[in-house]
Amino acid sequence: MGSESRRFPFTQYRYQTDRNLMKMLAMTLAVLLLGASAMAQDASQAEGEANGSAEARSDQPTQPAGERQTAATSQVLIPVENERTPIPALNLMAGQIAEMSVIGSDDEEIGGVAEVLGDRNGVPQAVVIEVGGFLGLGEKRIVLMLNRLSLDLGRLRTSMTANELSELPEFQG
Known part of the structure; x- marks a missing residue:
């Protein structure tokens, strides 16, 4: 026993x-x-x-891409606080996307993700990307909706070029 x-x-x-x-x-x-x-x-x-x-x-509207992007971001977007918030469009969590490189359609590195923005319910909708500048000086922070991004070998890819992104309005958040 x-x-x-x-x-x-x-x-x-x-x-x-x-x-x-x-x-x-x-x-x-x-x-x-x-x-x-x-x-x-x-x-x-x-x-x-x-x-x-x-x-x-x-x-389809005949607006330039930058104006469509601005119209889409006219909704209230707030920073996503929880790093474990899923981003189904990219199959990642909010904490995993922070600091990722963003590659343009010309395979050049455009910038990096500064933060993830979500709607009032905390659902991720966009990212803030720091573009341009050198060693942190002269950088411009822009908002890019998640539907404009795809995951490519550990980096985020957009169909826009660096010039198109630099024409987007600066994010003041």
């Missing part, structure tokens, strides 16, 4: 380990499925834009 009482804690420990392993596997599967669905959604949106009809394109 004494030997059985010694085995019981081990069995309980093994049960806890199995439960923890199952939880970890379930979370990993959930993250992978969310990432796959986000990538599929991005691909279908890009395909829809590429295959759009002439009518759909004529309904």
Whole structure:
């Protein structure tokens, strides 16, 4: 009987380990499925834009990209405080995106992410990017919406060039 009482804690420990392993596997599967669905959604949106009809394109506003960007950021955006806030569009957390390099369409490094901005509910919507300057002098802080960014080998990529980004209004936050 004494030997059985010694085995019981081990069995309980093994049960806890199995439960923890199952939880970890379930979370990993959930993250992978969310990432796959986000990538599929991005691909279908890009395909829809590429295959759009002439009518759909004529309904699009004819504003320059900078003005559309300003109109999109006219909503109230506040800094995201929680570093564990997920950013589904990039399959990252807010803390992981801070200090990431931003690469332009010409494969040149444009700047780095200074902070993540979210709506009033704390859902990330945009990032503040420091562009231009040298060694921190003369930098300009601009806001770039998350739908303009994609993750590329540990860096953020945008379809805009450094010149297009420098024409955006400076962020005063």
